[in-house]
Amino acid sequence: MATASFDIAGAPRPGELLRNLVARSGSASHPYLWSAALRDGPEASSNLADAIHFLCTLHGRHPGAIDHAANRTPDQDARAWLEDAISAFAIERGYLTHLAVAAGPVPGTPGAADSDAALLAQRNAIAMLACSERRGCAFGAALALALDWAEVRTVVDLAAARFGVEAPPYVIGNADRIAEAADRFAVAPPLQRALLFGAEQISIQHRGLWDLLEARQQARALA
Secondary structure, rough: HHHHHHHHOOOOOOOHEEEEHHHHOOOHHOOHHHHHHHOOOOOOHHHHHHHHHHHHHHHHOOOOOHHHHOOOOHHHHHHHHHHHHHHHHHHHHHHHHHHHHHOOOOOOOOOOHHHHHHHHHHHHHHHHHOOOOOOOHHHHHHHHHHHHHHHHHHHHHHHHHHOOOOOOOOOOOOHHHHHHHHHHOOOOHHHHHHHHHHHHHHHHHHHHHHHHHHHHHHHHHOO
16 A cells, blocks of 8 residues: 555655665766776776775675675565575675686785775674664665666676686676565555665765775875
């Protein structure tokens, strides 16, 4: 009934709100993601290696955010999506690990201890979101991670091309299916609010990652 009331009121559906939020607040809108520093500049190899190692720290461990979210989400439809996402993100995790080896060591960077501490704080924040007891928060975080990963994957694939690693098929971020999962889950306003809160916080953490990587790139350039 709550879903019908959203339709009657003409309000955007939860899936549309989720997609707009991630597009606005996530990786896609961060300028560093599209900068020459990552894509074709003279230090692109170092910057891409830095990005891969930091992504591996943030999302390369098991269990990850989606695994934790599955343990906090009893809803049958949501769990069906999460089970598929767990398998898909396992491929991404292995891909990151392979790339981290191919990329070599983390580039030496002035102030590395501070950036390492900031990265660990981000990883802890993501884990807390994915383990949230608030119904819908963990699921929203997992959905946003999958949506935003489509943009993250562009950088990961650039690194793969540069370091001679074959990219596996990309299967996690079907935006239409993610939006449909959000629509089926968020059938009442409290669930929608919780889902979008989790999504927003994941987007904030990803933007923080690109802020951190850009600051490290600038520190190396000035050294």
